[in-house]
Amino acid sequence: MREMREHFRKLRGGTIFSSLRVVLLWVLFALLWSAGTTDGTTFRRLSLGELATAAEAVVRVRCLSRESRWEGGEIWTLTQFEVVENLKGNVPRLLAVRTLGGRVGHVQSFVEGAPAFRAGEEVFLFLVSRRPDSFGVLGWAQGTFRIRADASTGGERVTQDSAGLAAANPNAGKLPRKGIRNLPVEEFRRKVAEAAELSGRP
Amino acid sequence: MEKMMRITTSRMRNTGKWKKLCVVPTALLFLCAGLAPCGARGYAFNYIVADMRQPVSVSGGSACPVPAHFLTSAASINRRWSTALNTNPVSVLTVDQTAAGRLNEIEAVIQSSFATWAGVSGASLTGSSLGPLGRSGAQNACAADGVNSICFDQSDAAFTPGVLAFTRVMVADRIGETLGAATSSEVGQILDADIELNPGDPQATFATPAALPNAPSAYDLESILTHELGHFLGFSHSAVWPAMMYPFAPSPGTFTGDRPTSQAPDAPLSNDDRTGLRALYPDPSDTVNVGTISGRILAANPLSLPSAPAGVTGLFGAYVVAMDANSGEVLAGVLGGWTCSGAGPAQFDGGFRLTHLPVGTGRSYKIYAEPLNGTVDPSQVSNATATLCRNALTDPGWPAPSACVVPGVTTNLMARVRPGP
Numbered sequence: 001m002r003e004m005r006e007h008f009r010k011l012r013g014g015t016i017f018s019s020l021r022v023v024l025l026w027v028l029f030a031l032l033w034s035a036g037t038t039d040g041t042t043f044r045r046l047s048l049g050e051l052a053t054a055a056e057a058v059v060r061v062r063c064l065s066r067e068s069r070w071e072g073g074e075i076w077t078l079t080q081f082e083v084v085e086n087l088k089g090n091v092p093r094l095l096a097v098r099t100l101g102g103r104v105g106h107v108q109s110f111v112e113g114a115p116a117f118r119a120g121e122e123v124f125l126f127l128v129s130r131r132p133d134s135f136g137v138l139g140w141a142q143g144t145f146r147i148r149a150d151a152s153t154g155g156e157r158v159t160q161d162s163a164g165l166a167a168a169n170p171n172a173g174k175l176p177r178k179g180i181r182n183l184p185v186e187e188f189r190r191k192v193a194e195a196a197e198l199s200g201r202p
Numbered sequence: 203m204e205k206m207m208r209i210t211t212s213r214m215r216n217t218g219k220w221k222k223l224c225v226v227p228t229a230l231l232f233l234c235a236g237l238a239p240c241g242a243r244g245y246a247f248n249y250i251v252a253d254m255r256q257p258v259s260v261s262g263g264s265a266c267p268v269p270a271h272f273l274t275s276a277a278s279i280n281r282r283w284s285t286a287l288n289t290n291p292v293s294v295l296t297v298d299q300t301a302a303g304r305l306n307e308i309e310a311v312i313q314s315s316f317a318t319w320a321g322v323s324g325a326s327l328t329g330s331s332l333g334p335l336g337r338s339g340a341q342n343a344c345a346a347d348g349v350n351s352i353c354f355d356q357s358d359a360a361f362t363p364g365v366l367a368f369t370r371v372m373v374a375d376r377i378g379e380t381l382g383a384a385t386s387s388e389v390g391q392i393l394d395a396d397i398e399l400n401p402g403d404p405q406a407t408f409a410t411p412a413a414l415p416n417a418p419s420a421y422d423l424e425s426i427l428t429h430e431l432g433h434f435l436g437f438s439h440s441a442v443w444p445a446m447m448y449p450f451a452p453s454p455g456t457f458t459g460d461r462p463t464s465q466a467p468d469a470p471l472s473n474d475d476r477t478g479l480r481a482l483y484p485d486p487s488d489t490v491n492v493g494t495i496s497g498r499i500l501a502a503n504p505l506s507l508p509s510a511p512a513g514v515t516g517l518f519g520a521y522v523v524a525m526d527a528n529s530g531e532v533l534a535g536v537l538g539g540w541t542c543s544g545a546g547p548a549q550f551d552g553g554f555r556l557t558h559l560p561v562g563t564g565r566s567y568k569i570y571a572e573p574l575n576g577t578v579d580p581s582q583v584s585n586a587t588a589t590l591c592r593n594a595l596t597d598p599g600w601p602a603p604s605a606c607v608v609p610g611v612t613t614n615l616m617a618r619v620r621p622g623p
Contacts, residue, residue, distance in 0.1 A: 043450060044406060046364040054363055073345045074360075074370070100360045100370060106379045107346075107393065108589065110248040110270060110371045112433055113449065114360075116588065130359050139364030162449065 043113065043162060046139050048180060052195030055126035055138045057089030060147075063117040064094075068102025075109035077102035078134060079117050081125075087189060088196040089127070091135075097125065098134040115144040115161055122147050124158060124188070147185065156185040245447060245478025246438035246537060251547070251592045252389040253375045254604035260376045261389065265546030265604035267590045268390030270373040270436040274331040274483055280383075282336035283312055283352040284343040288401040294354055295409040295417045308423070309335065311410050312352060314462055315427040319435060321467030324488035324558070325479045327435065344396035346372055348382030350434065352427070354408075355401045366406050367399040367426055369433035395434040399426065411461060418455035425458040428470055436482050437475075442532045445472040473526075477534040480558035493559035495524055499538050499552040499571060511607035516552015519587065519611025520571045524556045527566040533559060538571065539611075540590060547606040548590050587611065 052058060061081035068077045079097045101111035115137055117123065126143035127135040137143045141161035150157050163179030180188075249267035253260075272279050285305055287294055296307040313335060320329040344353040360368070372394040374386035381393040400406050409420035425446075432447045440447035444458060452458050459470035468476065480491050499517045501507050507514050518539030525532050538554030559567065593605035 044364050044366050044403070045450065050364075073347075075346075075372070098359075100368070103375075103589075106253060106375050107381060108248075108250050108270075108373045108375060109346075110373065110433075110438075111360075111368055112439055113365070113368060128362055130362075136360070136362050138362050140362065142364050143362075 049195040057127040058087040060085035096134040266542035277333040286341035327483040348384030422457040442474040496555040522554040
């Protein structure tokens with residue numbers, strides 16, 4: 001125990017602060033590194049502008065229910081949403097989104113990167129029509145933006161499902177780029193509107 | 203509301219050689235609250251709970267979550283790939299332009315990507331676990347048929363722009379479940395895993411390692427396949443960069459890690475990938491990667507824990523990461539907050555367990571924990587959390603003793619360490 005206490009005393013005195021300095025340096029790097037077009041194994045990174053341009057509809061929706069079923073030899077999950085706000089495109093007030101994966105009977109189908117939704121939650125989705133009865137989410141996790149209340153401001157912020165950062169690896173030469181995180185919802189709306197307007201010009 | 207987190211029993215389990223090997227356990231908690239980019243999450247698996255409504259002979263008798271996995275006995279993992287390739291435009295670039303040579307070059311990349319995972323020491327998954335790699339001329343060979351397939355030109359309604367490739371893994375929740383040619387003999391057994399590369403995205407061209415130097419705008423086929431094969435084997439995504447299971451691959455014209463060699467077939471992988479594979483496919487004869495760090499993440503004020511669901515005694519959803527104290531490299535990270543033993547179900551007691559860490563002279567580790575309000579949104583790990591429990595609401599007729607409810611993840615906390623005894 002004495003050795004342990006001594007060890008922690010040393011850590012408090014030096015190592016942890018050195019580590020935090022390293023972390024803060026990485027934070028600085030991360031802030032300076034602009035979000036861009038890093039591409040991915042599963043995903044090819046789409047910027048917000050690309051998403052807004054390519055999407056047929058951009059909506060804020062509330063999840064009502066979901067159901068998984070076999071169709072065409074695959075397990076699909078059909079999630080029912082109510083449209084709360086429409087930023088682009090014409091969609092019905094109630095719509096369905098189809099994503100790969102889910103559980104039916106005794107088989108669970110896992111598909112990484114396919115978004116899943118809980119009843120009651122609200123998200124912004126960039127939608128593309130794939131079938132007459134349902135939409136797909138453009139870029140899967142990339143076209144899914146979760147909405148969070150910001151306790152400090154009382155406002156709302158959005159974070160892209162695919163926006164996770166990597167570890168601050170002190171041995172690595174650089175940080176990977178990132179997606180959109182904690183963007184105030186008003187700014188998100190403005191950026192989407194700008195991109196949608198640009199894409200609509202001849 | 204901020205919570206205090208403490209690791210109460212962090213320890214290195216003495217596996218018999220621990221003291222002899224002079225490993226110094228170092229429990230250090232980095233204070234990550236508010237410092238989003240310091241976050242990392244290591245390897246993760248997709249879990250499934252057995253159908254406890256079935257007889258014990260079918261359910262296995264435990265409601266503990268089981269990671270999706272293959273059996274690893276000789277030639278137990280069947281494999282084939284579809285030789286149907288998109289030609290307009292060409293989606294897979296090769297150096298050899300002859301029809302046969304092109305297929306051989308692509309097949310060599312597939313074999314190399316499998317060998318990368320099978321080449322990890324200390325895992326029961328080896329080259330002998332893999333069946334022969336067959337070929338299929340069918341364009342749509344990737345189906346839920348019990349045959350594990352790789353397809354380069356399958357039109358799938360799931361593809362949208364921005365999705366380069368995906369892997370779909372189908373897992374049984376009971377013994378004896380049949381899917382096409384496969385029948386489960388264990389709960390959690392993967393019955394079918396298929397990899398599809400997007401043939402319809404004009405910005406998604408793939409190149410073999412030989413062709414990549416002259417195709418700077420193409421994606422490295424070997425990196426793509428090796429990543430997808432991680433999913434194929436049961437991995438979820440890792441946020442450790444540059445782990446192979448990090449969800450975003452290198453930019454076009456580059457590749458992940460080092461190229462594999464005969465001496466180092468697993469060179470493209472990071473240690474996070476290797477530790478994950480050892481945890482998923484443990485080798486009982488391994489004597490090197492036998493270190494375990496376990497503990498609990500508790501709230502300083504138990505009243506701050508969620509009142510519902512009942513029975514939550516620790517924080518759920520913090521990532522606990524083990525770093526090599528000397529190099530700073532992340533060796534493993536797990537989603538902490540639960541334990542399970544015996545007949546289960548999962549207990550949300552704040553428990554975590556980092557296993558299969560390498561031991562040896564001079565090895566020491568730092569651990570830290572972070573909430574999911576930093577680098578990883580809870581939605582990104584929903585596969586790894588949503589399937590930890592089943593109950594009468596998710597499954598009518600579910601027996602109460604085997605039921606649990608996954609609590610909400612704790613996303614806002616400050617951390618401090620209380621050393622173990």
